[in-house]
Amino acid sequence: MSNVIALLHGPNLNLLGQREVDIYGTTTEADLLALVEKGAAGHGMTVEFFQSNHEGELVDQVHVVRHTCAAIVINGGALSHYGWSLHDALATFEGPVIEVHLSNTSKREPWRHTSVLTPVASGTIMGLGPHGYELAVDAIARLLNK
Amino acid sequence: MSNVIALLHGPNLNLLGQREVDIYGTTTEADLLALVEKGAAGHGMTVEFFQSNHEGELVDQVHVVRHTCAAIVINGGALSHYGWSLHDALATFEGPVIEVHLSNTSKREPWRHTSVLTPVASGTIMGLGPHGYELAVDAIARLLNK
Amino acid sequence: MSNVIALLHGPNLNLLGQREVDIYGTTTEADLLALVEKGAAGHGMTVEFFQSNHEGELVDQVHVVRHTCAAIVINGGALSHYGWSLHDALATFEGPVIEVHLSNTSKREPWRHTSVLTPVASGTIMGLGPHGYELAVDAIARLLNK
Amino acid sequence: MSNVIALLHGPNLNLLGQREVDIYGTTTEADLLALVEKGAAGHGMTVEFFQSNHEGELVDQVHVVRHTCAAIVINGGALSHYGWSLHDALATFEGPVIEVHLSNTSKREPWRHTSVLTPVASGTIMGLGPHGYELAVDAIARLLNK
Amino acid sequence: MSNVIALLHGPNLNLLGQREVDIYGTTTEADLLALVEKGAAGHGMTVEFFQSNHEGELVDQVHVVRHTCAAIVINGGALSHYGWSLHDALATFEGPVIEVHLSNTSKREPWRHTSVLTPVASGTIMGLGPHGYELAVDAIARLLNK
Amino acid sequence: MSNVIALLHGPNLNLLGQREVDIYGTTTEADLLALVEKGAAGHGMTVEFFQSNHEGELVDQVHVVRHTCAAIVINGGALSHYGWSLHDALATFEGPVIEVHLSNTSKREPWRHTSVLTPVASGTIMGLGPHGYELAVDAIARLLNK
Amino acid sequence: MSNVIALLHGPNLNLLGQREVDIYGTTTEADLLALVEKGAAGHGMTVEFFQSNHEGELVDQVHVVRHTCAAIVINGGALSHYGWSLHDALATFEGPVIEVHLSNTSKREPWRHTSVLTPVASGTIMGLGPHGYELAVDAIARLLNK
Amino acid sequence: MSNVIALLHGPNLNLLGQREVDIYGTTTEADLLALVEKGAAGHGMTVEFFQSNHEGELVDQVHVVRHTCAAIVINGGALSHYGWSLHDALATFEGPVIEVHLSNTSKREPWRHTSVLTPVASGTIMGLGPHGYELAVDAIARLLNK
Amino acid sequence: MSNVIALLHGPNLNLLGQREVDIYGTTTEADLLALVEKGAAGHGMTVEFFQSNHEGELVDQVHVVRHTCAAIVINGGALSHYGWSLHDALATFEGPVIEVHLSNTSKREPWRHTSVLTPVASGTIMGLGPHGYELAVDAIARLLNK
């Protein structure tokens, strides 16, 4: 079985740390990846990272990681709230899928209160900033008995 | 006038036969294409197939087939339910547009009950599995008097 | 097993060809029946036709054809949108049920956008005019392996 | 500063492991507490546990732990979905509040899809079973720099 | 198997016969209990009565009677319309649960038209005044073959 | 005063015992009538039974029994959810009207959760299978002091 | 051109004067017919009256009067609020259609506030009791220049 | 008792015959007044006419005619759909109030489908063009026994 | 007749002055009670104070003060927005019930915009801070002619 965690990032997350720091903080995407890689290494796992502003590319990538990864950690960005194609792609993945949000979306605009990805995720971790990514890796390790 | 039918497939349909076989059956996308090609041949027509997980590519392709095809058969996958750009693209196509769904979407999640593509389709065929594709070709042949 | 298709028509369809020809065209109910019978004959099947403006009579007839017919083709007319008793009757039929609409109801008044019969139909064919009836017969033949 | 985590359990969670094991699993409340205590110990923290089927007692207890605990982990049970008094109580707590749900509530009845506690939580962890409690403790340790 | 029926009364039912007699009549809670006990005795059963204005105490009591009673008759009072914790408690009870309302709540304020307890009840008897309690006992006797 | 109970059955109830036995059980309509007659006889009453799949016939029959019967027991089938004409007819009946449903409709499709007949019924008994009919007869006997 | 006005009455109107006299008054259906006939005579017209509790029969009758009458006066009773088949039938009638309600339905239950027949009527007269029928005849005379 | 009918016209009705003649026809406000006066004279009554584009002036005028007129005929124009102050004013008038609309508002924009004046009118006459005004006068004569 | 005013406080009001002072100010519950007692004394009345975080205890207390107090001043806290049991309890109280809110709840979260207690209160005073309590006492004195 694969020892790889797919870390998928949706639209605009490549700007993390450069925009709206009052909401998202100053951690960059590279910082997050380093955190996740470090966490994964602690469980003997590696990370395959993919960011895209295109829903289609994220769907394509989910199709790829169906064959290469044991689990998915996904922060869909705005697509979390209308990306039904991504929802359908994730539904075909057999391993654990952990949805992460840096901010507590229930405190923001109403359209961010519901995620269409949640019903196809194993679980969701929200509002805990970068810690949420570390916890997601731990969750996967536990679910996979790593 | 063109003798070509454009067969367009939306997100995740490339996985047909590999996922959720209880809903979609075991027929693969290649099987469907063969069915459609066979049906088209019976009416002296050929098929131009295009699948994409990207709404933008499907819009691009509709723009292409406006010049090369006489009719469209489309299964938009999840985009059927929120792909307004695809809706607008199809609205510019002058020949028949037949929307097909393998499953009876009214028996599934509420967000699948309404298709935003239906108002710009000539007609819709739903719930009849691969037969729906064969019927769509027959419908086109009748509408084009082939 | 029966070789008979029940063709059921709901309220006002007896006026086909005589009213609102911009929506429904000039084909009469007799024309449609002839089309269906011709299609059925091609598959070695016959047709039992029944039209009523009474929901109760349509329910009665569904009860009858449970014992005499192998499949149902139904255009419920306005009852498609509120005929829950007809919905319950069709739910008791064991063979294929194909719902047909001549027009693309999603282009008309909002109350016609949802059919309460769809959830108990095997499939739906909509917007293709009289061709929809021919396709419905073909669908049945395919589903019954005729 | 206090080294104590308040673990609060809402209505019916005292029956964990005895009811609806298909949804909640066989882990008992005592098992969960042991997990949380073990996790807390790893960070030099202890746990103050409180379960009640009374919203009023949970509100009272939040008032108590405002003075005695550094953080709250709360699974509100059904109160998560209508317990506005508990919402108001949690809003007065100054340390981190982590909301935990064993199951992925977005897959269950619609009334469980929204939690009224989320807007006053620091973050939410959902769908990960008992692991969610372990992660909640880790989250608190990170947020408190323990 | 237990021969005891738990009769549970929600908020304000202790005032029966003293308030709003145009809606609830002049029968007191003691009168109702006597009726239920008499009915139960006719089937060789006894009654364990419990009234509370606290949702938490009703949940606690449902937990108790899971071990001591064969069936529940419950009139949740206003909690019928928002008491999701009580809903969850009743869902853990394995014997018959009969929901009773003295008045026909569909004739009163809109918020009384839906009971959140109904989906976890075996059945509901509404609008028949004190007779509803007698019928509930008879229903239980029939369901338990007493 | 009349000693007759009108038992009215709406659409598709004539198929009881032959369809969807997982929902409605194997009891036939004849069995139900026998139960009701037996129950009525115990109170010195007789039963006038009427089933129809036509809302109009049920309205006609309510008009008839206004002159011949002392009470009505009605299971409106699907008409319970949209039969406003039947609602208006029942509103003209002066004796007790008991609405019965075999299944607990709150556990089924949303459109079955509300009955338009309830506001004109004396009371409703739901979810108790054939026992519900026996209880309805007892309710009538009590209400009429038989 | 025909000199006949079709007067159509929906469900329960045959009970006029016998029920709910606080809402509908003591005028009977025969009284109303006499009024309408007298009014029509004043314009050299006659009246063809038809009452039914069956939506199907009303649809059938609309089909008949398409060939025999110059105008329709209709009080659909409860069908005014859900009788889409009757709506479709009236839409096929080429002469004036006047919808009449005895009571001001906007003062009654919410489901009576909207009539599905209004969009296919030439006009509506509501709340004026029997006078509304007299006015409807006058309206027709004016519209037909009688 | 007064022999005067107040004819009240809301905003933009002073432009009748000059604008949107496809909807409102070519009859001018003066023509309508002449019709109403002629009709009133036939019953020995006179007319007091008032048009305003100001809701406040219409309210003022209703207060005036409470003392001078026996009945009101009102076409509120757009105020019919949001003029709650006018609604409250009309509620204080003790004689008959007849609401008139030239067009069938149910065939126009959704915000015109409901009139807030209807619940305080004796009756409504809609869709019959200028004839509606004549009928309103006749209705008043009948209601006042003129 | 009693000279006592019951002052009832719902959940979290015991923290007044200690939390969210930007919304509720720095006045404590004791300060409020002193204000109310002073005001009451001016009218020859005394105050019976009761605060609870338990809806059940507030219901119990309403039952008590039905026998001991002449009027109720109530600030239900969050229960104002979902405490239907408290609503039912207050409905049984025969004297004046004045609902008070310190803040103007219409400026806060949507769920605080509607109070379920208002329909059973004599009147409501909102947004005036501690002054609202003084006014409530004055209102009671006026209503009781003290």
Place this chain on the structure above:
Amino acid sequence: MSNVIALLHGPNLNLLGQREVDIYGTTTEADLLALVEKGAAGHGMTVEFFQSNHEGELVDQVHVVRHTCAAIVINGGALSHYGWSLHDALATFEGPVIEVHLSNTSKREPWRHTSVLTPVASGTIMGLGPHGYELAVDAIARLLNK
């Protein structure tokens, strides 16, 4: 600083005491003004009264009193429920604004349940009849430390 309270009355309040006395009582507008003036005098203040049935005049008057008055007491009548222009005018007033309603509007028609003026008022006093006006003056005196 000004010692003047502006008392503003919206549409139809000039009829107080003359209409719907079951709802509004027999107190006239002059009586109310006398009460308010007496109350104001007790705090060394005077009253500037203005009633209009025109929203525009009320807006104009708010603009005037911005320069002449220290506070506003307003009963907007029906405009309370749709007068957004009045809302915007009041938002520009810098002193206290007290909204008063004689009746408890939550017990009346649904459109009266929400006031669009409340979000720009300092506070609201509702349901206490003429006493509400006296309390409003007292509130202003307290808020202005008079």
Place this chain on the structure above:
Amino acid sequence: MSNVIALLHGPNLNLLGQREVDIYGTTTEADLLALVEKGAAGHGMTVEFFQSNHEGELVDQVHVVRHTCAAIVINGGALSHYGWSLHDALATFEGPVIEVHLSNTSKREPWRHTSVLTPVASGTIMGLGPHGYELAVDAIARLLNK
């Protein structure tokens, strides 16, 4: 053809620059008029300005400028969101109608998100402050080929 642009201002705009300067800025109405006049002069046009807090006066003025002006620039203030009478008046104007809002109303309260004037405007310019007025004049010049 007229060379005059009607500039219409709705309620409270006369206070521009004096109130809520964080939303509307410090530009006064006179400043705006000067800007518009300067812009109009550049296209050989003049401006007829009218402000009112009365919807009726704005309707009256639209009727006037139908005869005197070639185009309308309108900022309806709060009436933009409920002024259906103004909507109907503008619908009768034959030249261009440009709707202007100083602020981006989609960032403010929900009731300001939709303008009832937009469907009868040629176009809308929103959120650009005083520049929006200048652009509106330019737009008119372009549309009129000035």
Place this chain on the structure above:
Amino acid sequence: MSNVIALLHGPNLNLLGQREVDIYGTTTEADLLALVEKGAAGHGMTVEFFQSNHEGELVDQVHVVRHTCAAIVINGGALSHYGWSLHDALATFEGPVIEVHLSNTSKREPWRHTSVLTPVASGTIMGLGPHGYELAVDAIARLLNK
């Protein structure tokens, strides 16, 4: 500071002038670009044009122009109504963002009535055809003091 305006076009705008000319006119995308370039040149600015049918590419391009352009003019096509990722991208742009629509979308299908881009735009110009683009450039020049 950059002198470049980014002109961004969403899906299907590349077909301008070739499709639905009744709605969008005969101006092509090249014509529009020429207009915008000419307008920009008048203010000493240049234009960077980008059209895509892919939301992802538009998001990518917004990220690019954050570093290269001083302002954005965007017509999002159908993405205006569901493109939340594009919304989030635009929110990160620091200069002016002007949203343009050729047609008045409030006159078209309901789903086009709300733009999800508006809340992150500086302003919106709608319904003025190609002129809207010219005005957008002028707006930018004004906002940037060019």
